[in-house]
Amino acid sequence: xxxxxxxxxxxGEICRYDGTSNKNEALLHALxxxxxxxxxxxDFAFGTPRPTMDLVQSSAGVRAISNKTxxxxxxxxxxxxxxxxxxxxxxxxxIGKDRSPSCGVCSxxxxxxxxxxxxxxxxxxxxxxxxxxxxxxVDAEVYLSNIKG
Ligand code: SF4
Numbered sequence: 001x002x003x004x005x006x007x008x009x010x011x012g013e014i015c016r017y018d019g020t021s022n023k024n025e026a027l028l029h030a031l032x033x034x035x036x037x038x039x040x041x042x043d044f045a046f047g048t049p050r051p052t053m054d055l056v057q058s059s060a061g062v063r064a065i066s067n068k069t070x071x072x073x074x075x076x077x078x079x080x081x082x083x084x085x086x087x088x089x090x091x092x093x094x095i096g097k098d099r100s101p102s103c104g105v106c107s108x109x110x111x112x113x114x115x116x117x118x119x120x121x122x123x124x125x126x127x128x129x130x131x132x133x134x135x136x137x138v139d140a141e142v143y144l145s146n147i148k149g
Pocket of ligand 1: 008009010015017043103
């Protein structure tokens with residue numbers, strides 16, 4: 001059975017920054033018959049609800065920076081991802097929530113240090129860990145539109 005790692009908010013978990021979910025019934029229907037393994041690095045690391053963060057291109061590379069405190073929140077997200085992929089070494093497909101600085105695959109916003117928008121096609125920090133491991137990774141909206149043709 002195909003093993004799919006998927007953003008837990010898409011499964012209906014109340015783990016978004018604002019205490020809601022992104023439950024996507026069409027996506028869940030399209031994934032019937034596959035083993036779904038949910039993840040949420042931000043809920044694990046920071047709890048729900050929580051302040052938002054954005055990707056920022058800095059001299060240290062692309063970092064996740066708190067919009068409330070300016071703190072670099074990258075490490076807890078990356079540590080969660082490393083642990084997740086260690087526990088689940090046989091993932092066939094990664095489906096990330098579009099536009100998330102953690103889970104977006106090719107859809108996150110990335111800013112410079114003066115908060116000027118550099119890109120709307122950046123990769124979130126957890127999705128990047130999937131890509132580094134050679135796991136096929138796709139944004140949820142892209143997955144659905146590919147199915148619909
Ligand atoms: S997009 Fe990722 S980090 Fe954000 S709520 Fe969903 S699973 Fe959690």
